[in-house]
Amino acid sequence: MKPRTIAAMLAVAVVSAALTYVLTGLHLHRAAADQEEPRPKEQSTAIPGLQTETAIAGEGWDTLKLTGRVTVPSDRLVQITPRIDGKIVAAYPKVGDTVRQGQVVAVISSVELAEARALYRQATARVAAAKAVLAQEMQSARLGANSARPVEDTRSAVLEAQGNLADAKSGLAQARSELAKAESELTQCKARLERAKDLYADGLVSRQDVETAEAEFRRDSASVDAAQSAVGQFETRVANSQTAVDMAVRNLAREERIYKGKLIDSKAIQAAKSAVVAAHTELAAAADRIRVLGANPGGTGDTLTVDSPISGRVTARKANVGEMASPSNALFTVANLSRVWVEADVYEKDLARARKGQAAEIRVDAYPGRVFAGKVDSIGDILSSDSRTAKLRCVIDNSDGLLKGEMFASVALITALRGSTVLIPRQAVLDDAGSKIVYTPCMECPEDKKAGTNACGAYDKLIVRLGSVHGDKIEAISGVEPGTRVVTVGAHQLKAAFGSGKLEAGCSH
DSSP: OOOOOEEOOOOOOOOOSSOOOOOOOOOSSOTTGGGSOOOOTTOOSSSTTOOEEEOEEEEEEEEEEEEEEEEOOGGGEEEEOOSSOEEEEEEOOOTTOEEOTTOEEEEEEOHHHHHHHHHHHHHHHHHHHHHHHHHHHHHHHHHHOGGGHHHHHHHHHHHHHHHHHHHHHHHHHHHHHHHHHHHHHHHHHHHHHHHHHHHHHTTSSOHHHHHHHHHHHHHHHHHHHHHHHHHHHHHHHHHHHHHHHHHHHHHHHHHHHHTTTOOOOOHHHHHHHHHHHHHHHHHHHHHHHHHHTTOOTTOOSSEEEEEOSSOEEEEEEOOOTTSEEOTTSOSEEEEOOSEEEEEEEEEGGGGGGOOTTOEEEEEETTSTTOOEEEEEEEEOSSOOTTTOEEEEEEEEEOTTOOOOTTOEEEEEEEEEEEEEEEEEEGGGOEEETTEEEEEEEOOOSHHHHHHTSOTTOEEEEEEEEEEEEETTEEEEEESOOTTOEEEOTTHHHHHHHHHHTSSEEOOOO
16 A cells, blocks of 8 residues: 555646636546646646755765864964064054965064164174284284294184184084074974875865975975085084194194293283183174074164064954054964864763764854865863863864854764665755655656656655765655655645645545
8 A cells, every 4th residue: 555645736727818717626636637748847736836856875874973163273373472572663464464474564673672783783893802902912922022923923823723613613513503403394394294295185285285395395305405515514624624723733832842932922912812702702692682682683773573473364463553562462363274173072972983083074054054074183181070071173174264263063973884875855854743754746646657757746745764964965764765856945835735734635546
């Protein structure tokens, strides 16, 4: 016995402009159906505008549903502050502007920097003065002790060789420091490249992101090669300088033996040498102070640029020309939302169903029907003592910038595949006295089979059992077979018409 069908027939057949009659009953079959032209496949004879879609076979899966919120990764949200106090003389980007990593966003005029540069200039002058005094004392000593000139000459050669050796060692230390820094940056760059490739393989970043990471890797590799070359050059220079020092020392010892230890190096010369060393120490300290402030010792003026440490969009600005700035107050906030997190709480009883790397479907109220693909990035190791939940974090590609920080989100973790199932439009499903139903057009009457469409105008009400939601589709675990057409547009009107009595049951084929 086939399920009872509900039929709807409306008045038809305008005979003339002056005479109209109405067919007053709805019945299962129309006697003259085989003489009428077939109506459009997705139109109802009772309610105009009805549309249908076909149930399809697809793959189903179980999900774990969570609620969460969109957050910005900590390394993609920065507050830009100056290193020192000062007056803002220029502030460039506005809220909403895009900035690049290293781009100048503000210029600060600082009294502290001006004072540091003044000390540096004074130290430079003292070095020059101390060297002049030493040269004068050396000249006086040579003029007063011609007989001992060979000793003084060899001693000067020793000092010069030692100075060259000190410079070479300093350069070698700096080169090694630069090499270590370059190798560290290359290691980090390689990690970012491998991460970008993994994310690209998972569809979370674009090919351009991978190419950018590869370019950065090549650049850092070249920097390492250059740094290694510099280290090699300075090592050679140190070796040569050490040889020169050893030779000069031997020559000095020989000359001193010849002149029986009669040294011309007076107390005045020793004092002048000490003054040169002290002046160099003071100059180095002044240069270090300027570097700490974020400026170049070789520069001039009292202004300091403030750069953006990341690329992104300016989300807040508190920098205005003429105002004072300090390290405790951010001038700009920059966020890079090309990749975001969604953080959700997972209950202790559900932890076994969640795992790192698991696929996730993210939905937000701002974009109904839109599904954002994500992947579980981490699961917290410590539960909240109050809620007994762990923090779960998904990473989502947000290249189009639709997801905003602090948006509420629903998360569906794909926990298990269940093989083939039937998928129907979510729009077709209605509530009916505690059950879920769909309407399907009758295709069993003789006139239906002959016309190849719902010629009789009858519709069946099917009770369905539903499963997981997949975008705009939902699983029909029972009640509908693949290929069945279900009413989408107009389903509510169809249900209302039958409920009001305007349409009656019929078509008991």
